[in-house]
Amino acid sequence: MATFDVYNPNNGPEGSREDMLAVQEKYGFMPNIYGVFAESPAVIKAYLALTNLLNSGSFSPAEQQLMLLTVSALNGCEYCVAAHTMVGKMSHLDDAIIEAVRNGLPIPDARMAALHHFTRQLVEKRGWLDESEVDNFIAAGFSKAQVFEVALANSIKTLSNYINHMADTPLDEAMEPFAWKKDQAKVA
Numbered sequence: 001m002a003t004f005d006v007y008n009p010n011n012g013p014e015g016s017r018e019d020m021l022a023v024q025e026k027y028g029f030m031p032n033i034y035g036v037f038a039e040s041p042a043v044i045k046a047y048l049a050l051t052n053l054l055n056s057g058s059f060s061p062a063e064q065q066l067m068l069l070t071v072s073a074l075n076g077c078e079y080c081v082a083a084h085t086m087v088g089k090m091s092h093l094d095d096a097i098i099e100a101v102r103n104g105l106p107i108p109d110a111r112m113a114a115l116h117h118f119t120r121q122l123v124e125k126r127g128w129l130d131e132s133e134v135d136n137f138i139a140a141g142f143s144k145a146q147v148f149e150v151a152l153a154n155s156i157k158t159l160s161n162y163i164n165h166m167a168d169t170p171l172d173e174a175m176e177p178f179a180w181k182k183d184q185a186k187v188a
Contacts, residue, residue: 004167006035015041019048029174033079033160036167043163050156057149061091066112067150069093069101070119071157076182079164080157082171085178102180114140119150127151 007013008030009020016038023034037044054064065088072080081102088098097116100107107113118137121129134147163169171179 004036004039006032006170007038008035012038013041016044019044023048029172031083032169032172033083033164036163036169037160043159047156047159050152050159054149054152054156057152058143058146059149059153062088062093063112063115064153065091065093066097066101066115067119067153068157069098070116071123071154072161073101073180073182074120074123075157075161075165077157077161077164078180078182079169079171079175080161081180081182082175082178085180086175111141115142115150118142118147119153122150122154 007016007020009017009024012020012035019041020030020034020038024030034044034047037047055061057064059067065084069081069084069088072084085098085102089095094109094112096108097112099105101116107116114137118133118140121133137147138144
């Protein structure tokens with residue numbers, strides 16, 4: 001199988017360098033996932049644009065991280081589960097919720113449990129949700145716009161999860177304390 005490079009702003013493809021520099025400035029280092037995405041300028045630009053759109057939506061940073069963590073765990077993406085565990089903590093996503101998603105346990109907050117459940121159903125059913133699932137999500141206090149924003153979060157993570165599977169993206173040192181192994185976890 002082909003091996004994929006993890007680029008940095010100095011050696012990345014010309015069309016990706018400006019985005020890589022912006023990522024490095026934002027995080028203070030170049031996360032490996034962006035170094036892999038840089039192989040295709042279109043991919044790094046798409047990922048950044050979709051992420052910015054999700055950030056401008058109606059979900060709080062903690063709710064965004066819950067969705068991204070849920071999709072990543074369901075897709076078995078070890079890199080993204082570690083990344084969204086770290087960023088989830090930085091976004092004030094409750095540790096008990098993070099551990100619940102990582103270990104297949106019930107989520108101890110009703111609103112977050114509803115968001116996790118809906119996100120899971122969307123992924124597992126590939127968007128073919130029953131009317132009642134959408135109605136229950138809205139009845140839990142979410143909006144119709146947020147139904148679609150869950151699909152946006154799923155799109156972002158499907159892109160990164162699949163690329164990480166193919167590229168076997170190495171975990172960054174900063175994320176090592178949050179490492180997760182799909183074979184050792186029961187995903188809720």
